[in-house]
Amino acid sequence: MKRVLSNKWSIAVFVLPTVLFFTYIVIIPIFKSFYYSLLSEIPAKVGDASEFVWFENYIKMFTPGRRNDFPGAVLNSLTYAALSVFVQLPFSLLLALILSTGIKGESTYRNVFFIPVVISSVVISLLWQRIYKDLVPAIYDLLNIALPKNGFLANKDTKLMAVYIPNLWQFVGYHVLLMYGALKSIPTDVIEAATVDGASAPRMALQIQIPMIKPMLKVCLSFSLIGSFKLFDTPWILLERANKQLPALSMYVEMFSNHKYSYASAQAMFIVFECLAFTMLLNFIFRDREGIESRKGRRRLAA
Amino acid sequence: MKKKLSIGKIVCQVFLILWLLLCLFPLYWLLCFSLKDTQEIFSGNLIGLPTQWLWSNYSNAWNSANISLFLINSVIDTAITLFFTSLLGFMSAYGLLRMRWRGQKAVMTYIMMGMMIPMHAALYPLTETLLPLMGTHAALIIPYTAFNIPITILIISGFITNIPYEMEEAACIDGSGIYRTAFTIILPMMVPAIATAAIFVFLQVWNELLLATVFTTGKVRTLTVGIQQMSGQYQTDYGSMGAALVIATLPTLVLYMCMSGQVQKSLIAGAVKG
Numbered sequence: 001m002k003r004v005l006s007n008k009w010s011i012a013v014f015v016l017p018t019v020l021f022f023t024y025i026v027i028i029p030i031f032k033s034f035y036y037s038l039l040s041e042i043p044a045k046v047g048d049a050s051e052f053v054w055f056e057n058y059i060k061m062f063t064p065g066r067r068n069d070f071p072g073a074v075l076n077s078l079t080y081a082a083l084s085v086f087v088q089l090p091f092s093l094l095l096a097l098i099l100s101t102g103i104k105g106e107s108t109y110r111n112v113f114f115i116p117v118v119i120s121s122v123v124i125s126l127l128w129q130r131i132y133k134d135l136v137p138a139i140y141d142l143l144n145i146a147l148p149k150n151g152f153l154a155n156k157d158t159k160l161m162a163v164y165i166p167n168l169w170q171f172v173g174y175h176v177l178l179m180y181g182a183l184k185s186i187p188t189d190v191i192e193a194a195t196v197d198g199a200s201a202p203r204m205a206l207q208i209q210i211p212m213i214k215p216m217l218k219v220c221l222s223f224s225l226i227g228s229f230k231l232f233d234t235p236w237i238l239l240e241r242a243n244k245q246l247p248a249l250s251m252y253v254e255m256f257s258n259h260k261y262s263y264a265s266a267q268a269m270f271i272v273f274e275c276l277a278f279t280m281l282l283n284f285i286f287r288d289r290e291g292i293e294s295r296k297g298r299r300r301l302a303a
Numbered sequence: 304m305k306k307k308l309s310i311g312k313i314v315c316q317v318f319l320i321l322w323l324l325l326c327l328f329p330l331y332w333l334l335c336f337s338l339k340d341t342q343e344i345f346s347g348n349l350i351g352l353p354t355q356w357l358w359s360n361y362s363n364a365w366n367s368a369n370i371s372l373f374l375i376n377s378v379i380d381t382a383i384t385l386f387f388t389s390l391l392g393f394m395s396a397y398g399l400l401r402m403r404w405r406g407q408k409a410v411m412t413y414i415m416m417g418m419m420i421p422m423h424a425a426l427y428p429l430t431e432t433l434l435p436l437m438g439t440h441a442a443l444i445i446p447y448t449a450f451n452i453p454i455t456i457l458i459i460s461g462f463i464t465n466i467p468y469e470m471e472e473a474a475c476i477d478g479s480g481i482y483r484t485a486f487t488i489i490l491p492m493m494v495p496a497i498a499t500a501a502i503f504v505f506l507q508v509w510n511e512l513l514l515a516t517v518f519t520t521g522k523v524r525t526l527t528v529g530i531q532q533m534s535g536q537y538q539t540d541y542g543s544m545g546a547a548l549v550i551a552t553l554p555t556l557v558l559y560m561c562m563s564g565q566v567q568k569s570l571i572a573g574a575v576k577g
């Protein structure tokens with residue numbers, strides 16, 4: 001039995017195709033990207049020289065200039081992340097808390113809130129394009145308020161905000177579902193005990209429910225942070241071509257319109273580092289405090 | 304006391320209903336304008352039901368805007384991707400989590416790390432790797448499969464470790480080889496897990512735009528790229544555009560309506576992917 005389960009040949013048959021395929025299509029290209037990001041410019045033809053310039057592309061990326069505003073793009077994506085964290089998530093949490101009280105129609109609400117999540121972001125974007133171009137002006141007309149110049153999607157002060165709203169709207173249902181599931185899995189005796197002790201709903205939420213669903217909140221946070229950094233679909237469709245105001249857009253334009261492959265690779269790598277950095281930050285914030293303390297205690301006992 | 308409680312409940316219900324309407328309204332609006340003609344929209348009937356139900360918008364989008372071709376492409380790409388992620392995902396999950404060998408944890412970590420890395424990072428080198436395949440379905444199916452293998456393994460791994468080892472022992476005593484055990488005994492038990500993963504991957508692949516923009520040309524364009532390009536050409540024909548959007552949404556929406564519980568379960572399981 002043991003021999004069968006540790007037969008080298010069968011292990012290779014099961015695992016090796018996937019590992020090789022995954023390495024060839026995912027891992028090697030990532031390392032190649034990193035290597036390219038350290039070159040002066042990738043040769044267009046065989047024989048052209050391309051120099052190894054270390055981190056010059058990264059330095060160039062963060063030197064603000066007339067034609068380069070990558071720092072601005074990063075800042076915009078951070079603003080998006082902040083909007084998700086401070087507007088979308090609290091709003092979703094509130095909806096989830098209300099739903100988890102067993103209010104009438106809870107499963108209907110949950111199911112409907114989730115509908116936008118399964119729809120392609122391309123469809124969502126094109127739909128919101130119509131909303132911004134036809135519906136919003138009509139509403140403004142009706143209320144007799146002046147629209148921003150050129151409309152929300154073309155006005156330089158409003159367009160970034162207008163582009164992010166569909167995204168915020170679409171994923172509320174996802175967060176509600178995740179948080180609702182976590183809230184429902186809190187043991188009922190904990191909630192009952194608190195109710196018997198006379199805890200009010202807000203106090204119950206703040207002191208019992210929210211602390212108990214921390215692991216799920218971490219999943220939601222990382223989902224929305226990484227989502228904001230990688231965001232491509234909605235702005236790609238709603239903004240004018242060649243817009244470089246977000247990291248993924250900037251990378252795409254530099255890569256496929258301006259053919260600056262090394263420079264674009266540096267931007268791609270930056271997006272990866274940004275995602276990894278924030279994942280690590282979340283791991284640090286949500287580290288298992290009790291685990292650390294009990295380990296400290298044990299150490300103290302040992303000493 | 305009792306009265307105060309019911310006021311709170313009413314406020315909550317109103318709040319929920321408002322968000323419910325906000326979720327449904329864009330979809331209602333889309334359905335309506337897919338059945339109107341441009342003139343009706345401009346003459347003031349923005350949010351009402353269409354006065355004449357113009358089903359011709361649908362045949363228009365289906366035939367002259369090539370939506371049928373894009374739909375078939377999306378179906379082909381998604382189906383083949385799902386076949387390979389399920390097969391490779393199951394096989395490697397079995398080898399990584401049921402069999403016993405040194406370094407299995409390290410290999411598992413190696414594959415899981417791939418999940419944290421956004422596809423953006425591999426984009427340019429992949430255009431070099433896949434250059435010979437450009438213009439075929441494989442140019443999209445290969446990266447879709449590779450990037451969705453980690454999450455498939457992760458979802459299957461949650462189920463596969465719960466099966467008692469007695470299964471393999473009994474099969475072994477009865478003289479069944481490892482491959483037969485894996486594919487005829489363990490695989491049927493893994494169908495729910497594989498389905499959970501497959502639904503998640505289906506939604507990812509069906510709705511994907513970035514890779515599809517880069518790796519498809521001409522005749523192999525998928526729905527997302529197709530309708531995005533159509534939106535430029537059909538700017539004045541709102542009805543056909545709306546019809547195309549409805550057609551593109553229908554498969555996912557029907558799937559969700561038929562098995563909303565299962566779809567929600569899949570997306571909860573896949574949420575860690577980010």
